[in-house]
Amino acid sequence: MVLKPLQKLAAILLGRSIRKWWRVLPQNRRQLMRDWVRKHRWHFAAGGGAALVIIALLLLTHLDESPVTGRVRLLVFSREKYRELAVLTSEMHLEEFAESLLPDSHPLHQMVEQSVRLLVQRNKDIPQVSEVPWSVHVVESPQINAFVLPNGEVFMFTGMLEAVADTDQLMIVLGHEMAHAILEHSAEQASLSHIVDLLSLILVTAIWALCPGDFLALLGGWAKDKLTELMFNHPYSRKLESEADRVGLQLAAKACADVRAGPVFWQQMELADQLTGMPTSPEWLSTHPSHRNRSSQLDRLIPQALELRENC
Template structure:
């Protein structure tokens, strides 16, 4: 099994030549143009599959917050305009994709109490794009597939009993030892990058802490942190609280946007 694993390690060593803004080493196997095309294609599919909100007040509110955030994103991340779509869905979720795409589900507007908390959500999601997390996740999946293939060949060549058990063990080790912690690292990094971004955009950075306190009330039955791709709510609150003095340095009250949340969010159709 040594040769396939050495080959896999060599690939990782050759590609781990970049670092995120927080200093974390990154493995990225895809070009930015490839990621942009993937992001655009995925976004078009979502627009076909999920109803889009036509409520004027809701759209104005989300577009206002998103515009304030994206104005402070470097052109090296995305050169053109950002496309922002509000999906008419009860999902408590939002996302950003490479290629300047942002999706916000109306369900999350019932958790975000004001423009600052929505700024925390969009800042976090754009933080994933800024730090190339989609590239890393796709690269990790590709390396996982290569590693499993290599391990399968190696086990197949050896006279090993219970080969299925060995392969299941390797899969479990990769899933909980590499892929899931990788996801948690991305989420924590996006929290910090997003908190700085929302502060630069004029949103009160402490609102990110209140946001996750709200989220904690909704996720009492969440899985243990070890078994989740996301940090626990308490971990996120602790990390954001510790980083708050740094974010506050970027916050200027005179730069505060005036995005008015509607008093009533229409009930989603889906």
């Protein structure tokens, strides 16, 4: 986290230094530089091609098959490192919510724990489920939120428990959040961000080197950040959310939940937003699919999920 802004600052300073160096360069020296680059253009092209081949080979060595779905994705971080990070993150959250955690004997905690236990028992055929020591924490907070860390730590907020109508909807929500952990979405998203950040450093250097002034360079950097967000980060995040919806529905179906509760839950969430007057952004500006699209996707998956539920 600390390195990213430092790397960006270094790229800005490098680009700005190149621009200043070029400005003070005499006209004859500039022409000599242009001629030299033109003369050696094929060497630059060959070097660039070789670099692209090396990068492609490095990326190929980090391709991984996603659990459950079999989708091929890029993982540049080792699972061991990410599990260590998950332990630190869970400790941080436990300290953060220490005063708000419901006791294990509380009915809401027991309800969530029973639902998680059922989901785990019925999905033990998945190694990423059976090999993880699942643990439940219920946070007393009006926030409508829940998340599951890669080390199996489940955090459920009482605001979410008020938003679900029954245990079937609760299992749909838990299935979705557990799917994120099972599919290692956080590691996958961090891998994409790492690659995008490295490419961004090259673009930042080029922007600050080529723009005639600092204001235009700042404007170009802002535009680059927004385009990266809208063209890469947000669409990829929505893709992972949709995948977690799909896999989470399968987990809930195998645990005998009424999967028809899934689309209904997102219809409820859409209605709640309308009744409270909560402003909603267009989907392309969000990291999550719209409530309506999530409901529609789950609706299309219901027949397949009901077949899966017959064997529970």
